Amino acid sequence: MVKNALKITGLLLGIVITLTLYNFFTIDTPKVSSKAPALSLDASLAHEVLARAIRFPTVSYNDRTKMDRKTFASYLAFLYTEFPTVFSELDVDIVAEMSLLLTWKGSNVSLKPAMFIAHHDVVPINPETEEEWKYPPFSGTIADGYIWGRGAIDDKGNMIALLYALEELVKTGFEPERSLYFGFGHDEEIGGKKGAGSIAALLKKRGKKMAFILDEGGAVADPDLLKELGVKVPTAMVAIAEKGYLDVLVEARGPAGHSSKPKPDTSLVKLSRALLKLEDNQPPLDNRYVIGTIEPLLPYMTKGNQYLLSNIWLFGPLVNQQLAQSAEMAASMHRTVVPTIARAGIKSNVIPPLARATVNLRLFPGETPEQVLKDLVTIIDDPDVSISILRGHVASPIKPASGKEWDLLYQSIKEMDPALPITSFLDFGGTDLKNYYDVSDRQFRFAFHPLNRDILDGMHGVNEKMPVKSYAKNVEFFYRILSNAAEANWLSEIE
Template sequence: MRKIILLFAVGLLALASVLVFRTLQNGPAASSAPVRVPVEMIQVDAAQTAAHLSQAIRFKTISTQDRSQFDPAVFTAFQQWMAVSYPDFYAAVTTQTVLGSTQLNTWTGSNPALDPVVFLAHQDVVPADSSKNSGWEKPPFAGVIEDGFIWGRGAIDDKGSLIALLEAANVLAASGYQPERSILFAFGHDEEVGGSGAQSVAALLKSQNIHPWAVIDEGGAITTNMPDVAAPVARIGVAEKGYLTLILTARAKGGHSSTPPKITALGELSRAIAAVEAHPFEQKLDKVTRAMLRVTASADEIGFFKRLVVSNLWLFGGVVEAQMKQSNSGAAMLGTTIAPTIVHAGTKENALPREAQAYINFRLASRD
């Protein structure tokens, strides 16, 4: 019995030694501190920036699944406003229109031997219901500025990024700044429905044998209450999920709602949607999410206990996965997501639809 207890104690000590050793390997070290190069920060007018974003939101640059509803005149008006609002930027760049409404702006650098940097943003937004009981606290296309916030469709996705780029670049251009490396600003018009504008820009650059040194996109969400850092963290995206939308169609006999069949098209479609949602994809850590967590494990903001957990995912992986599943953003990092988004059926309340359709959007993890 004493030997068993001794062996157990030795094993426990060995385990603790391994855990602590791996944790210390990920700890912040003075020798690994990044070299900080002094950067002169530009100053922008915060009130003017907010006003510009508010004005940008008022342009209903909407992308819909039905491409016939696309209104190029709104995008033209928006781009005219951009040119008037940011005159120094547009005086410094060469502007091309790609695929009708996508804009490619090239700020030519002084050293043509250097590959350019590309900044991406998109002008379009998804539709928003402006009716009284739509759930919006403020009108979605009014650009209300209140209590330190700018309200409206596109304030984050993605006119916030678009205006930030324009504000910074306009200040630099007004100062006489000349980049050494060329800078390209690509502003897509249909990112929300497939991004054919961005694809056309990529094809154009390829045809001109232009190979970007870096491409900076709009970025992802700011996570909170994650296993590594509870505070808000702007994650660096190192991979992107795939995109797939499937359409489920159910058909049944039509007729009057007073004499419905046992199985209606809508009822059958509802059961199909429920069945899809009842079979989620596996949610687990993979090499990408593990690497992401390991990177933040060396940050000063991480306490020893959290660093120990994140540094030893071989043992605590299940605990970390359970915590990530507590939030929608955390769960989404663990695998493919399933989201029914659109349902079409019926045209009158007392008439049975012959057909019902549902759109189900999947964001595909690389392993799936």
């Protein structure tokens, strides 16, 4: 009996070892196609246009009345001056006063158009950290190999590169077969409802559906950002979907009065307990989207990681723990929850009857704000604590990294660098694309600029900057994808 059990265990172990080794040794070596022909494109001055664009403090505020419409108007006028061919050759709609929709009509109207979007508003500068900026945030200084300032990466960097490429392409006399649309929003940083939302509504009214839309969100990531995967080379990371969003208000009530004779379980104590429960009861890690990120990168990993990650079927829980060391990876693997604002009390010796906190959640595809609210009520389980939805929306449509639209993007990236690995991921942040769910369900988030920890920290933070050396590359990438998308042969079968 014992002998038989040992035999069976041995046999099973043998099968498992064989399978894991098979998966390890059959990792595909990447094919490198030949480089695409060079373009007659001079983008060596593009970074200077970006520097000028940064000098317009087009700041978005939650309180919309604080937005400086004059600055936005002068920024739009600046675009007309910098890109005269674009604004004379394309159809221009000024939408919601400060946003833009450009249409480059193609010769074949039966082809579904493609769309490229960006936003020109930026987040405010935190007065507490203003001193830490190496160069003033709206100076658009070019120094030390970077263009410095708010918006350099998010998102004027992409907007200017895209317009620069478009200007160059239009100037050559190129005639698109497929129509190309360009949407530039003015309030992405506060949700994009007025800008991108109005552009999307206008397109819907005109009955336009896009083959795909390309926005910000992905980049060429430094190995430093992929160390949990053991990837040793820079990698093109394309976000094929983004998580949903939810803000909830948590309100706790308790006995009030003089602090010299407190009753137990005050509002602040109850609120703290509720917030702790939320942190301690997060949904388990789910690697279903991370698998799509991992597979194309296997050939570029360290041997140990290759073995482990080519056998997620066996090492799933171990892999999840390893990946979750990175806050970004962890965020792509489940719904996150974090308190961001708390308010209670007016005086040190008065017990407040009410304590409130705003909690921000990023929802996993498939979750709805209403379902999640029910979850939170169950987790907190306290009749003195109420929770309500402030705002929220579901995750974007999610389609696999395949199909003709994906191939077009993939090819355009490969033309830039045939050896560059390309993979997809679920964006844990949000973009203006959430306003375009009805316009296209093929949504990509990518630009050809490098991203490392240092550059990433500057976004919405201090010392935002774009490397000068690689900026012309971003222009070239847009030039290639615009020309590829405009030619019918790529997506002609899309109806």
